[in-house]
Amino acid sequence: MKFFGILLIFLVFWSSSFAAPVEHKLESASCNSCNLIVEVAHDVLGDDALDDCIVDFISWICSALKIEDHFVCKGMVGDFKEQFIYVLQELIVEPKEICGLLVKGCDGGFDPYNATWFLPMPGVKPPHKTPTPIPSGKPTLRVLHLSDLHVDNDYIIGSEAKCDEPLCCRPPKDTNEAFVQKKDIAVPAGKWGTVGDCDAPYWLLEDMMKDIAANHKDITVIHSRLIMF
Structure with a gap:
């Protein structure tokens, strides 16, 4: 099932790469396609067992979107396989968190870059103490x-x-x-x-x-x- 899920994501991205520029009337269809891709990806990555096709897929996306060249994408994804899978599992929870960034106006235009993030800090910051001068x-x-x-x-x-x-x-x-x-x-x-x-x-x-x-x-x-x- 994982293989067919990856294949579905690949086909959707492949067809999207040849699509015309997205106009306002097509934003809804693009949003729906994005949500489908993210949901399938989340289902695949949610499994306990992950095979190498996940790494190949991420490497292909990196190259297709021209994030880096093919050699950098392949090496980077291969060296940080576990980290990539963990980050994707944590990020791809709700489609709007990804699709709001990729598709303009999708799900209210959720923008992760401008969203409020909370980072809990452990403990209490100790009071500042002025250091004692070192004797000459x-x-x-x-x-x-x-x-x-x-x-x-x-x-x-x-x-x-x-x-x-x-x-x-x-x-x-x-x-x-x-x-x-x-x-x-x-x-x-x-x-x-x-x-x-x-x-x-x-x-x-x-x-x-x-x-x-x-x-x-x-x-x-x-x-x-x-x-x-």
């Missing part, structure tokens, strides 16, 4: 704090720094020359990194560590929340 003359420590060092081992100097993927300055994920159109480099990646959607080249990290070791020998503590992503 006390020994001090030199602390080196390293945090969030985004290093890309695939960084390529001169590659596109302004691309259509989440991470640039590296080879494109789709290397099929039959489908990839070669474009002129708009923003070339610099040798020591580029401001934008790029991580740092590994030689930047190496050079930084060498400089720290050579010029900051009086460091007492090295602290890092996370060395590399």
Whole structure:
């Protein structure tokens, strides 16, 4: 039954993708179609056993709506399968919560982005206490704090720094020359990194560590929340 439910959702989305722009007189039909899709999806996701067709369907929706490219959608959904299923189960409760966002005027125009959300906070916030000043003359420590060092081992100097993927300055994920159109480099990646959607080249990290070791020998503590992503 789950397979046929997924197939029904797929067919409705497929037919909708070829539909003409929605006019006012067609909003009711679009709203009804949206409600049907959400209800079927909720019934399918409500089962205890979930197979891989759910992940494939979410990945297809991600690609069809051009949220990200095919490679990003497939990898993202595959890595966060359980999280996607949980969020969908929590969100798709009443059709109006989704359809009010997707279809203008559907079910009174419910807008989740502007709705009032309540977030209960545990306990009571303790009163603020002014810290006691540290007496002068006390020994001090030199602390080196390293945090969030985004290093890309695939960084390529001169590659596109302004691309259509989440991470640039590296080879494109789709290397099929039959489908990839070669474009002129708009923003070339610099040798020591580029401001934008790029991580740092590994030689930047190496050079930084060498400089720290050579010029900051009086460091007492090295602290890092996370060395590399």
